[in-house]
Amino acid sequence: MKRLITDVLVIGGGAAGMACALSAAKTGVEVTLLEREPVVGGVLNQCIHNGFGLQFYQEELTGPEFAVRLQNEMNQEKVTVIGESYVREIDVIKKRALVLSPLGAFEIFSKAVVISTGARERPFGSLLIQGDRPSGIMPAGLAQRYVNLENYLPSRKAVVLGSGDIGLIMARRLTLEGVEVVGVVERMPYPGGLTRNIVQCLEDYEIPLLLSTTVTKVLGNGRLEEIEISEVDESFVPIPGTSRRLKADTLILSAGLLPQVEDFDNDLRVDPINKGFLVSNTGESSIEGVFAAGNNVAIFDLVDYVAAEGWIAGRHAALFALGESASGDRIPVFRGENVGVLVPGIVDMEEHLRLYLRLRKPMNKGTVILKELDFEKAFSYGVPSEMIQIAMNKEKLAPLIGAGRLTVEVR
């Protein structure tokens, strides 16, 4: 067993973790970054399409380009990366982690911890779809891994369930490589992914999008052979008489991402709507000196948001490690009408506010209201799949002290 002492321990080397490690190091501390893959980058490494970086780098990049750029910057700083590592156990109070890797088993003591474990894909098993259990049913990210990193096609003829962005991206990717994509089915009456992806991934390739429709049965002996789809009513119950069967050997699932919190949620508070760690705008969790950033806080639309949040959390983790934490008053944030996902859960008065929210339902026009701040932002059309972001200078947050709370609502 090897003992290692570091200032900031970052768990997870995707976009959030890399940005975090970089900014912590730039703040002047030693950083150790744990990554389970042999290389850092996380899911960016397999997202070979473009559209990344427009905000964080003011430049349009592919996923691997975004990852490499962060990695190169990180390599200039005092960041030790332990690849192929796994946190077996962590005491978040004492900040002691027991870590396994092919290089050995490490006992790592740190002054601050950042958890940037990202998200996982909702597995098919959790959907309780009836039928056989053949091969060929896989989450979109796994299909993407096979195609873009392993150089293998996991499909000849596919149906995509769920119109989340990764499902749309994979519908296009598979089509480009010669797989027949029969259609994308979505149980909601509106698509789950970004509008630009509906246009660029489906419409441009004439891939049908079947709304208010879901998969009600899978059939196949050995490999998937057929998929039964049915139209659903407003409460997602299949409408009798609407079912039909599609021949396909692959069902690609884009049924949602789940923040990876389970290894820590005995200690850290989780927001019940976001399903991710409850954090302040400094990234600090419900435990002092433990920060979280990225898709384990909430599922963000853009890697740019994830990296930006990682960056802030990294700086605050470093300040905490240095004993220079400027943490101020902590004001709780409450959801008002029509607000679903909402980050942060707490406003720390010493940091600027970057608010991310999702509508509960599509709205033709509306106004985001930050009640206690007398702030309003109107929009003409909004859908849950597009996050609304509001940034506000910390000097403008003063009224929150008197109010003792911030209420976010959409009318």
Next chain:
Amino acid sequence: MQAVVVGGGVVGSLIARELSRYRMKVILVEKSEDIGQGITKANSAILHGGYDDPPGSLRARFCAAGNSMFKKLSEELKFSVRWTGSIVVAKNESDLPKLKELLENGVKNGVQDLRIVGKNELKKLEPHISDDFNFALFCDSAAVTEPWMVAIASAMNFAANGGEVITNDEVVGGNIVQGKVVEVHLRSGRRIKSDLVINAAGLFFEEVASRFGIDAPKVKLRKGEYILLDRKASTFVRRIVFPLPTAEGKGRLVVPTVDGGVLLGPTSIELPGFTPEDVSTTDEGLVSVRNSGEYLIPGIDNPVWYIKSFAGLRPETDQKDFYIKRAEEIKNFITVGAIRSPGLTAAPAIAEYVVSKIVPEAEVNLVERDDFVPVIEERERIKEITFEGVAQLIERHPEYGRIVCQCNEVSEAEVIQAVRDGARTVDGVKFRTRAGFGRCQGGFCSWNIAKIIARELNKDLRDVRQNSEGSWVVDRKVRQ
């Protein structure tokens, strides 16, 4: 002396191992690509106490006996058993006679450690049980295990003692001379000289018997559907929880699993025809499994915890008992069929009985070997080793530090060992190591496991299967 055992489920594997204690060549033939992938794979995985089988039945005779053999067996074959104990819960005073009847049944069947408790003790021992229940029958000898590992480990031990395991091949018939099977024929064309045939073909026992012209009772199939829950659900339940049994069977249960998850189910639906490939789940079945879980333990039916649903089949006859018999017309052909619940529990006792009592009737002379080794080497599971212990393993073999399955903490070394132990498919690795059994259900690791299998077996990824023939994983390369 040469014997053929048909079927590599838990019963066939244990019988093959039992036979290998004696001086004879034994061949175990399994038609699928791996051991323990039929009935053995998809059931409640319980070692029953044995209190609810009708006294006088073969089920009653072998259940408690089998249960008491599992401690030693699990030590020899290194599979996991969690002695959780079980409870049967009842609501009203009027249900008490039923609990007492079970208790008395249990005593007749030789089950120890049964007791009926009231609400206070019930709530103390199982705090999350529904407030509707006021009484419970406790059975301390009930346990959960991994049934496929019982089969896999006994087949491994059998092979280590000189037995031959044939997979992916099927017994299609044989030559019968003067009322005895002398040769067994396989689908591949292989012919095996044979002095003894034991038919432990699971769902197919009737069919295999008929291939030798032997009548066996008509087999009916009963389907059980299950939902597997994330290990977060395990805080809700400590013991196996049964409702009161009905004519249908033991009912739909809540079962803590060996690796820390929770299993809900099973349903018990008789299939209209003989459709052994039908292990499909149904909406109605899954709803009833959910509802009955919730009925026993409110809050356990939490969609956040669903990680898999599946179904399994079990064979049954009108007698609702095991069918263990040497054929009248063919002296050296023994059928061990209709091994329905509590078949897993009974299996070691059945194997011992068949070999010690029925085989001699088949005019097979059993001569004990003095070199039989009943024990297999322990396979490391790093999850069950201390941190310091894993640290030492990594120093010798860095593959123990490369975690392939993050949900269940399975290292590359364990995956490689599974392949060396005979896993040929992604599921073969999954059932041996628990990699892919966790909450991501292989979303993060199945590609890697498929790659390790391909590498270790020197195959292309295109030739790796999920489980059965035809269950391909990838089709072709994107770029040559």
